[in-house]
Each structure stands twice: as C-alpha cells, then as structure tokens.
Amino acid sequence: MDTNPSASPAGTFFLFDEKPQSGLGLGFLDSPQNPTPPPPPCLEVLPSQYVNQASSNVDLTVEPVNVDGLTLLKGRVSTREVFGLSNSDLVPGKYEGGLKLWEGSLDxxxxLNSEMKEKNLSFTGKRVLELxxxxxxxxxFAFFQGAAAVHFQDFNAEVLQCLTIPNVNANIQQISVSSTEKCVSEAELRYFAGDWSEVHxxxxQTLSDENGINECQTVNNTAGYDIVLMAETxxxxxxxxSLYKLIKKCTCSPHGVVYVAAKKHYFGVGGGSRRFIxxxxxxxxxxxVLVAEFxxxxxxxxxxxxxxFR
Ligand SMILES: C[S@@+](CC[C@H](N)C(=O)[O-])C[C@H]1O[C@@H](n2cnc3c(N)ncnc32)[C@H](O)[C@@H]1O
Structure with missing residues (x-):
C-alpha cells in the first residue's frame, strides 16, 4: 500500500514527509519559469461519465485496506495513464495528489470511528462533504455509517472520473455482496471538481455569497453541510x-463540524495542521480541538x- 509518501519511488518530489535534501525544496513552486497555471474549470462529474470519458483507457485495480477492523477497498490507477506524469506526488496547479492514498485519510x-464509539459523532441522516x-x-465511511448525502470534491475531474467514482462503486458493491442484510443506504452521492477558491x-449546500458563514438554521434549513471531512489538504x-473561506461558506452554522487530518508540518512546502489551525x-x-495524534x-x-462554531 502506498500510504507512506516517503516510500514513493525515485523521482517523486518527496514533498510531505521528509525534510528536503539539498536541492529538493520547492523552489520550483515560485519560479518565474514555472508559474502555477490557472485552475481547471469547476464542474460536477456525473457517475455515468466515468465509464465513457477519461477512465475508459485507465486500468483500475482494487486492494483491501483494513482500518480498525473495517475493510474498505482502495483503487489504484496509474498517474502516467491519467495525467501523463510519472512518479509525481503532485504538480502544483495541474495535479494535486488525488490519485495517491495518503496516510491522513486512514487516520x-x-x-471518526472513535468519535462515533464515544458518542461524539453520528453520521445518520447527515449531509457530508469530503474536500x-x-x-x-x-x-x-460516512456513507456506510448512514449519511443522507455525501458529496466528494477534488481539484481534478480526472481523479473523480478515474478513481473516486469507481472506488465508491467498488466499495458499495463489496458491501452489497458480502452483507446478508440490506445495509447500503440510499444516500445522495455526488462529485464536484474545482479549485477551492471557486468550487463553492x-x-x-454552499453559500454563493463571497465572505459569508452558512447560517443554515436561519437562512435555509436545508443549506450547509453538517460534517465536512478533509485529509492531507x-x-x-x-x-x-481559500480552503478556509470555503469551509466557512459550506459548514452549516451553528451545529456543523469539520474534521481535518494532516501532518503537523509539511517540510518543503510550509503548510501543516498547526499553520492551518x-x-x-x-x-x-x-x-x-485536537482529537487524535499519530x-x-x-x-x-x-x-x-x-x-x-464558537
Ligand atoms: C495530498 S492529496 C490528499 C488526497 C486524499 N484526501 C488522501 O488523504 O488520500 C490533496 C487533495 O486536495 C485536493 N486539492 C489540493 N489543492 C487543491 C485546491 N487548490 N483546490 C481544490 N482541491 C485541492 C487535491 O485534488 C487532492 O485531492
């Protein structure tokens, strides 16, 4: 399983886990020779699109991942086949790392599992957004725990088409086959591509107003996400x-919550959970509130x- 980026093959940028060796910093990010390109347009990717668009020439293999006794399936596709890139964790503004499974999502x-066991969290009937x-x-996981809607967002439509949608489908199929009970919910599953500065x-479920907080109780009882999830973002x-502004716009005030899994520091790029918090x-x-440390x-x-919300 490639959840540890430091185990990535040679040629990877090694952005996140290791202190950069000399010359392996992210100088290229700011370089005038490599300006970040404008983000791709925002669009909703429909599940039917994944069979006939970018994914048609891309092989997906799945393998099981065990998380605290729960088995989920993890798809694998080649970055070269999807983006024409080899061995890259990400290329800023073009591909933002969505094809790889990062440790934070398992954390x-x-x-979430512990929070549920401790009765601090329930997904039943909730509107969930994974950024x-x-x-x-x-x-x-939220879908299997009874969420009413799960919306998935990624920077790249190709990631949603070639990986997220087939991976969601593979997991649903596995549960349907392995379970004798009818436990798969009828949740609304939707997929949205775009940059955090525009995807609102x-x-x-998100306010279109540029700077607002989503006061769903007073403005519109159906607007806003109850639970926003994000790992390694x-x-x-x-x-x-822009990520923080988006969270304010889409989390339902006053009861909405956001779970953020991340490394404390991302060496070489400067971000991290502490900087964000x-x-x-x-x-x-x-x-x-810090709820877990790994x-x-x-x-x-x-x-x-x-x-x-305070
Ligand atoms: C390092 S990957 C983490 C993927 C996944 N959450 C995991 O833990 O395996 C970062 C994710 O954030 C998204 N992302 C990064 N920068 C973004 C931006 N400016 N706008 C929208 N999405 C972005 C990428 O598309 C990718 O899905």
Whole structure:
C-alpha cells in the first residue's frame, strides 16, 4: 500500500514527509519559469461519465485496506495513464495528489470511528462533504455509517472520473455482496471538481455569497453541510485562505463540524495542521480541538483536529 509518501519511488518530489535534501525544496513552486497555471474549470462529474470519458483507457485495480477492523477497498490507477506524469506526488496547479492514498485519510477514518464509539459523532441522516477527496475513503465511511448525502470534491475531474467514482462503486458493491442484510443506504452521492477558491459556485449546500458563514438554521434549513471531512489538504500555504473561506461558506452554522487530518508540518512546502489551525484561531469563527495524534516513528507527526462554531 502506498500510504507512506516517503516510500514513493525515485523521482517523486518527496514533498510531505521528509525534510528536503539539498536541492529538493520547492523552489520550483515560485519560479518565474514555472508559474502555477490557472485552475481547471469547476464542474460536477456525473457517475455515468466515468465509464465513457477519461477512465475508459485507465486500468483500475482494487486492494483491501483494513482500518480498525473495517475493510474498505482502495483503487489504484496509474498517474502516467491519467495525467501523463510519472512518479509525481503532485504538480502544483495541474495535479494535486488525488490519485495517491495518503496516510491522513486512514487516520481520519480511525478518528471518526472513535468519535462515533464515544458518542461524539453520528453520521445518520447527515449531509457530508469530503474536500480534497482522492480515493474518498472517509466519505465512503460516512456513507456506510448512514449519511443522507455525501458529496466528494477534488481539484481534478480526472481523479473523480478515474478513481473516486469507481472506488465508491467498488466499495458499495463489496458491501452489497458480502452483507446478508440490506445495509447500503440510499444516500445522495455526488462529485464536484474545482479549485477551492471557486468550487463553492457549484457545491449544492454552499453559500454563493463571497465572505459569508452558512447560517443554515436561519437562512435555509436545508443549506450547509453538517460534517465536512478533509485529509492531507493543508500542505500548501497559498491555498489555505481559500480552503478556509470555503469551509466557512459550506459548514452549516451553528451545529456543523469539520474534521481535518494532516501532518503537523509539511517540510518543503510550509503548510501543516498547526499553520492551518493558527489561521482558524486568529479568525475566531471556529474553535479547534485536537482529537487524535499519530506518531508511528516512520514519518512526520500527524494529527486530526475538529472545528466547531464558537
Ligand atoms: C495530498 S492529496 C490528499 C488526497 C486524499 N484526501 C488522501 O488523504 O488520500 C490533496 C487533495 O486536495 C485536493 N486539492 C489540493 N489543492 C487543491 C485546491 N487548490 N483546490 C481544490 N482541491 C485541492 C487535491 O485534488 C487532492 O485531492
């Protein structure tokens, strides 16, 4: 399983886990020779599109992933086949890492599971958004726990088409086949591609107003997500303000919560859970609580934070 980026093959940028060796910093990010391209357009990817578009020439293999006794399926597709890139964790502005399964998404599922066991969290009947979903495993977990709607967002439509949608389908199929009871819910599953600075325009439960908080109780009882999930999304300093603005627009105030799984620091890029939380605390709209810490010695310390409205 390739959840540890430091185990990536040679040629990978090694952005996130290891302190950069000399010359392996992210100088190229700011280089005038390599300006970040404009983001791809925002669009909803329909499940029917994945069979006949980008994914048609892409092989998906699935393997089981065990998370705290729960078996989920993890699809694997080739970055070369989807984006024509070899061995890249990401290429800023073009491909943002969604084809790889990052450790944080498994940390997040473990934490959600504990939160449920401790009766701090329930997905039953809730509207859930997974930001920066990639494989979408936390969103799939929410679906299996009875969410009424799970919306998946990724920077790249290709990731949704070639990986997220087939991966969601594979997991649903597995549960349907292995379970004798009818436990698969009728939740609304939808998929949205776009940059965090723009994607609020197409996310159904999100305020279109530029700077607002989504006061769903007073404005519209059906607007806003009850639970927002994200794993390994806070690595890029430049993207943090738009990500945070989006969270404020789409989390249902006052009861909505946000779970953020991330490494404490992303060496070489400067972001990290602490940098993000410091921005959140300065703004003062949310309170932030550290709910889990993962320090397995093999990589940077990882954390899961929960945000709730003050
Ligand atoms: C490192 S990957 C993590 C993927 C997945 N959550 C996991 O843990 O396996 C970062 C995710 O954030 C998304 N992302 C990064 N920057 C983004 C941006 N500026 N706008 C929208 N999505 C972005 C990427 O598409 C990708 O899905």
């Amino acid at each position: 997040l599922i473990k934490t 920066g979903c990639g494989h979408g495993l936390p969103g799939i 325009r197409i996310l159904p 806070v690595y890029s300093i430049s993207a943090l303000p 410091s921005m959140v605390e300065k703004d003062g709209v949310f309170a932030a 320090a397995d010695g093999s990589s940077n310390v990882r954390e899961v934070w929960k945000l709730h």
